[in-house]
Amino acid sequence: MTYLTLSLTLIFVLIPIILSRTLKLGLEKDTLIATVRSIIQLLAVGYVLQYVFEADNIIFILLMVLLMIGAATQNARRKGDSIRGITWKLFVTFVFIEVLTQSILLGFNIVPPTPQYIIPISGMVIGNSMVLGILFLNRFTAEVESRQDETELILTLGGTPRQAIHTQLITSIKSSTIPTIESQKTIGLVQLPGMMSGQIIAGADPVQAVQFQLLILFLLLTTAVVTSIMLGFLSYPTLFNKRMQFLKLKS
Amino acid sequence: MNQAAIIFQDVNYSAEGLHIIKNITGFFPEGKITTLVGPSGAGKSTLFKLCNGLHSPDSGEILIKGKPIDTYNPIELRRRVGIALQSATMIKGSVLENLELPLTLQEKTIDKEYAEELLHDVGLAGDFLKRNAMDLSGGQKQKLSIARTLVNKPDILLLDEITSSLDRVSQHDIEELIEKINKKYGTTMIWITHNLEQALRIGHFTWVMMNGELIESGESSILENPQDERVKQFVKGEIE
Known part of the structure; x- marks a missing residue:
């Protein structure tokens, strides 16, 4: 999967944000925080794993x-x-x-x-x-x-x-x-x-x-x-x- | 002078920041029925838990049959000093399973005839054995709780408000049973009651406790002629 394709998956984040805003559910902030955290945490883990796998130590x-x-x-x-x-x-x-x-x-x-x-x-x-x-x-x-x-x-x-x-x-x-x-x-x-x-x-x-x-x-x-x-x-x-x-x- | 079954020497006990038992010194005579009276919150039930080893004093000493309480193995102590609690808690299961519980804990079983005899003694019919203990009325649970405590054949029996939820006839039956056990086996009985007439009728001796202190003790007739001003007020019903 390329980064361009990956960025397209953000559509699945936009849908709940738009719905939350329209229906005044107040979930926008939490959804954004959750999205940003998951991106940072998973990417970090991915790079760490890549390093650990290559080091094989x-x-x-x-x-x-x-x-x-x-x-x-x-x-x-x-x-x-x-x-x-x-x-x-x-x-x-x-x-x-x-x-x-x-x-x-x-x-x-x-x-x-x-x-x-x-x-x-x-x-x-x-x-x-x-x-x-x-x-x-x-x-x-x-x-x-x-x-x-x-x-x-x-x-x-x-x-x-x-x-x-x-x-x-x-x-x-x-x-x-x-x-x-x-x-x-x-x-x-x-x-x-x-x-x-x-x-x-x-x-x-x-x-x-x-x-x-x-x-x-x-x-x-x-x-x-x-x-x-x-x-x-x-x-x-x-x-x-x-x-x-x-x-x-x-x- | 009567021999003492339990002796308290300057006993203090606190819990959750409250001083519940304050400098108690006194004794419960061997083989006699001592009634323990006092307003709610006087520390009577806590005193029982100290005698049964469910709590330990912060200071002072408790002697059971002449030996410091902490020299007893807790399990042996609790079998010798039985306690029937006001709550008459039942475990899930039949009347038989509840009655047998003290023996189940020792991996033994109860003889059916003995179980029926115990139920009969507390005024419950033998066919109760198969009934679900949770379905019993408050009074029936209380009777079963007493029978269950007797299974361990304790030397000292602590009874916490055991007749408070019973009707007059049942109260009378239990009083007779307690007197019978006391006479037959010489079991030392200590009985917490709110009923001063009962305390006078049943007790050879009486302790009056208030606010964690032992105010007066002696033969039960002290309730008819109290010396302490606070006890006088309590007997008149001015202190609840």
Whole structure:
């Protein structure tokens, strides 16, 4: 695609701006900011990736992955700041997920150990893990808040903190992972996944595109379940002290 | 002098910037029923949570059966010092699942006959076992909550306003049950109540708390002839 053709795609930005102005929706400023930011961010990433791919240096790959984990942690921590030490819990979770998935992919030679594969797959894994983390934390803090009586009841009857928080933990893990599992059931029927569509448009063999998409889907399944479980088991102990007393969430 | 089941020595407790329990020194006699009365916000329920280890004092010491409370394993302590809370919280599931909960937490199950006997003791029919606990009335939940607390066979039983949502007949049944358990097993009972007649009728001893302080304590007859001016006003119903 030439830059001239690319600039023609701005028609798709003009349509919502004109509609917003005509109907006085007040979305013009946000639409413009979003457009400018996406152009700058994506072009910057494109040039950085080009450089990293050409350099083919492990240090650059590690720095890119670390940057992704840092940004994901920064973004997700706002949703869980009522849980003590949430920043390092998220960071450890994202690092673990990245190490786990890349070890399987590279260890079994499923993908070649080149930046062209490692970086985009890491982006999808960490991005998905971040969304799952946010979903989990949202639900978990709401469950803990609304079921304090139940937690207290189990403690008074001689239950452990793990038993006192069990229902809230399981409910939150399930509810945050269900969307990932459900969306896989209809994939290909309702919509073609972005990565697969991109490959097909770029001229790849559709069957090979599907194979890669399946790899990503299965990877994201592990990511979803491991993120929720790991965050859950790292988070719940901070709700109790050594005397097994329930501490309220930070306000 | 009676032996003490629980002793408070200069106990203070604060939460969210509020000084809730102020320099409390006193004791609850072993094997007796002590009623705990006082206006709302006096710190009575917080005192219970201190006895059950749900909270720890900021200063001072609590002795349970002569041993400092923090030397107990929290789980063992909570099984020995049972508490039936005013909220009578139920978990999702049947009456049986709720009644069995203290044992489920220890990976044990309840004997059906024992479950029916417990329900009978609190005035609920045995066929309640299969019913959904969430469908019970406030009074029935309260009775089930008491039965559930008894499953752990506690040495000390803390009862927080357990008859406030019951009708007169049920109130009487529960009072009889508590007296029966007290006599049969020698269980130490501490009972928070708003009903001063009940406090006088049931309690061998009484504590009067106000604004986080222990104002008067002694045999329940102190409610008939209080010494402190504030207690006099409270007994007359001038302080709610």
